[in-house]
Amino acid sequence: MLQSKTWIVVSLVLTCVIAAVALSQVYAVTKPVIDGQAADALKASLSEVLPGAADFVELEPGVVWSAKDAAGDRVGIVFKVTPRGYGGPITVVVGVDTTGRIAGLGVGSDMKETPGLGQKAREAWFRDQFRGKSETEVALKRDNGTLDAISAATITSRAVTNGVREGMADYIHYLTSK
Amino acid sequence: MSAPSRWKYFADGIIKENPVLILMIGLCPTLATSVSARDALGMAAAVTFVLVGSNVVVSLIRKVVPGSVRIPIFIIIISTFVTIIDYVLQAYQPALYRVLGVFVPLIVVNCIILGRAEAFAYGHGVFDSLLDALGKSAGYALVMLVMGSIREIFAAGTWFGVAVTPAWFRSAPVLFMIFPPGAFFLIGILKGIVNRLTAGKV
Numbered sequence: 001m002l003q004s005k006t007w008i009v010v011s012l013v014l015t016c017v018i019a020a021v022a023l024s025q026v027y028a029v030t031k032p033v034i035d036g037q038a039a040d041a042l043k044a045s046l047s048e049v050l051p052g053a054a055d056f057v058e059l060e061p062g063v064v065w066s067a068k069d070a071a072g073d074r075v076g077i078v079f080k081v082t083p084r085g086y087g088g089p090i091t092v093v094v095g096v097d098t099t100g101r102i103a104g105l106g107v108g109s110d111m112k113e114t115p116g117l118g119q120k121a122r123e124a125w126f127r128d129q130f131r132g133k134s135e136t137e138v139a140l141k142r143d144n145g146t147l148d149a150i151s152a153a154t155i156t157s158r159a160v161t162n163g164v165r166e167g168m169a170d171y172i173h174y175l176t177s178k
Numbered sequence: 179m180s181a182p183s184r185w186k187y188f189a190d191g192i193i194k195e196n197p198v199l200i201l202m203i204g205l206c207p208t209l210a211t212s213v214s215a216r217d218a219l220g221m222a223a224a225v226t227f228v229l230v231g232s233n234v235v236v237s238l239i240r241k242v243v244p245g246s247v248r249i250p251i252f253i254i255i256i257s258t259f260v261t262i263i264d265y266v267l268q269a270y271q272p273a274l275y276r277v278l279g280v281f282v283p284l285i286v287v288n289c290i291i292l293g294r295a296e297a298f299a300y301g302h303g304v305f306d307s308l309l310d311a312l313g314k315s316a317g318y319a320l321v322m323l324v325m326g327s328i329r330e331i332f333a334a335g336t337w338f339g340v341a342v343t344p345a346w347f348r349s350a351p352v353l354f355m356i357f358p359p360g361a362f363f364l365i366g367i368l369k370g371i372v373n374r375l376t377a378g379k380v
Contacts, residue, residue, distance in 0.1 A: 008244045011242065011243060011244055012251065015251045019258040022258060022262070023258060023261055027265060030265040033270065034265070034268050034269045110279075114356075116213050116214065116333055117353075117356065
């Protein structure tokens with residue numbers, strides 16, 4: 001029976017069907033949980049870069065949010081840019097306070113930069129340099145700016161800084177518009 | 179079969195039939211993911227899960243799988259396990275998934291898994307296959323931990339993210355070790371040491 005042509009075909013089809021059913025069941029169970037976590041993670045990543053913000057209103061879908069504190073007062077905006085790094089796009093979330101200065105910077109864990117080099121863009125010392133900077137100050141020291149690059153990862157450092165600066169230029173008007 | 183010879187199925191995987199240093203399989207993901215001690219251990223944990231799952235299932239169905247199509251069937255089983263692990267980690271262990279995320283899909287192409295399904299689980303019982311999977315996983319984890327530790331200490335001056343070298347070293351570490359050539363360099367040295375230690379015995 002094991003070597004018959006029919007069983008060869010049937011066993012393959014059966015394996016595929018069982019695998020497909022198992023996967024669709026797991027997918028159906030985990031999908032809502034995964035989506036819920038993505039929403040929570042988005043909210044958390046927005047709050048992280050703008051201390052004091054409790055509520056976010058989307059101004060441009062998935063790109064710019066207006067932030068209010070618990071009392072409902074405007075505390076700034078949060079925007080997301082995805083500059084091209086060394087290994088692909090890097091998700092950078094930037095919080096800007098009402099004075100137009102950077103309140104915090106978050107770098108997404110989904111980037112594909114080199115482990116040990118470009119991945120250091122996620123480390124606090126690199127992100128914290130941006131705090132308190134205005135649009136014109138956001139550039140690497142070698143580009144006549146104020147920020148230290150990550151050693152051996154200039155492409156990543158420049159992508160993040162330039163992305164943040166361009167995002168400031170594009171979205172800062174939302175601070176005053178509404 | 180007596181207990182001591184069954185124990186051998188587990189123990190062989192650690193040194194005598196170490197998947198990386200003796201069998202020399204699964205080298206690509208080993209070199210790619212052993213950049214730090216934590217990443218290396220995470221990869222080893224994910225490999226352990228898939229290897230145990232695939233060895234047990236392959237061993238269970240081995241008597242009804244036609245020899246001529248066994249490889250495609252093994253591949254389907256392995257990729258199903260990998261995809262399930264991917265979803266489940268993402269849903270219920272998001273913190274772990276953030277560390278492991280990039281490595282999980284890589285497990286499909288880790289030929290340690292297919293190698294053990296083909297070379298062991300297809301011809302042995304469930305319990306023996308489980309022991310074999312655990313032993314090979316332990317051997318894999320050992321090599322990953324050694325490589326990840328050495329590469330992290332040289333290239334970043336840290337171990338599991340904790341600084342273990344003087345500040346002057348961390349300001350100018352041996353970055354070479356984190357690049358692919360560093361991985362080849364290190365695995366060559368490890369293989370040399372193991373050959374020396376096991377000369378004439380394996």
